[in-house]
Amino acid sequence: MTESTQTRRVREILAAVKPLAAEYYQLTGKPLGVTGEVAEYVAAELLSLELAPPRTKGYDAIRHTPHGPVRVQIKGRAYGEKANPSQRLGTIKRDADCDTVLLVLLDNLTLEPREMWEAPYSAVEDRLAVPGSKSRERGALGVSEFQKLADRIWPASDTGF
Template identity: 55%
Template sequence: MEAYPDRLAAILGAVKALAAEYYALTGKPLGVTGEVAEYAAASLLDLQLVPPRTEGYDAVRNVDGVTQKIQIKGRAISRPTKPGQRIGTIKLDADCDIVMLVLLETATLDPVEIWEAAMADVRYLLTATDSKSRARGSLAITTFRTRARKVWPSKAEG
C-alpha cells in the first residue's frame, strides 16, 4: 500500500464506482467489499496492511509499543440497517488481537462507521450460545456491536 498510495486510491475509487453500478443493475455485490474495507480502515486509522494471505489477520498497528494484529471485516449496508445483517466468518483460532468491522454504504461503498472489539470478546460472543450461525463464526452486526466500540468517525468528527 505504501509504495503507490495515490494509484491505489484511484484504482479503488474506480472499483467502488463499478461495484456500485453492478449492484444497482443486478442487485448482487461484485465481491470487492473486503478489499475496500481493508483499504478504508488502513487509510482512516493509520493501520499497516500485511501481505495478502497472512494467516489470521489483515493489518497491524502499534499501541504503546505493542503490536496489535487486526482482522478486518467489511459489510455493505443499506440505511437504515436491516435487522439480522451478518458479518463474514470470523475464525475462532485466528491469531489476532482485534476484530474490526468496517460498515460501507451499499450504494457507494464509502465507509459509514468502523467498530472494533477485542478478539477475546468476539470469541465469547461466538461461543456464548448454541446458534448454528455462530458455530460457523458468523455474528449479527448488532451482536458484534454489544462488545465493540465505534472508532470512526470519532465523536469529534461526527
C-alpha cells in the same frame, strides 16, 4: 514501483472500482465481491494501520502502538438505510493470531465508509462460543450483535445512520 506510487495506484483502482461495484449492487441487489478489499484499504488509510501481506493467517492489519503491535482482523460490510437488520459479518477466523476485530461499515450505494466498530478478539470468541446458533458455530455474528461487543472508533462524532 515505490510505496507512494503503489499507494497512489491502489487509490486510483479503488476510485474506479467503487462506483462500478455500487452500480452492480443497485442493478442486481448482490455485492460485486470487493467489499472486503475496500474495507481493508479504507481502515488502513483512516486509522493508520499497516496492511499485512496477503493471506496472512489470522489478521489483516497491524496497529503500531507504544505497547507493541496489535493484530487486527478486518471485516467489511456494505450497509445502508434499508439494510436488513440481520445482516452478518463474514466468517471470523477462530483461534487466530489476532488481538482485535474491526468492522468497517460501508455505504451500500457508494462503498464510502460510514462507521468503524472494534471489539477485543477474546470478546468475539466468547460470543461465538455461546451455544444455540448455527451462524455462531460457523463463525458469523450479526452486525448488531457485533456492535454490542464493540466500541465505535470512527467517526469520532455521533453521526449514526
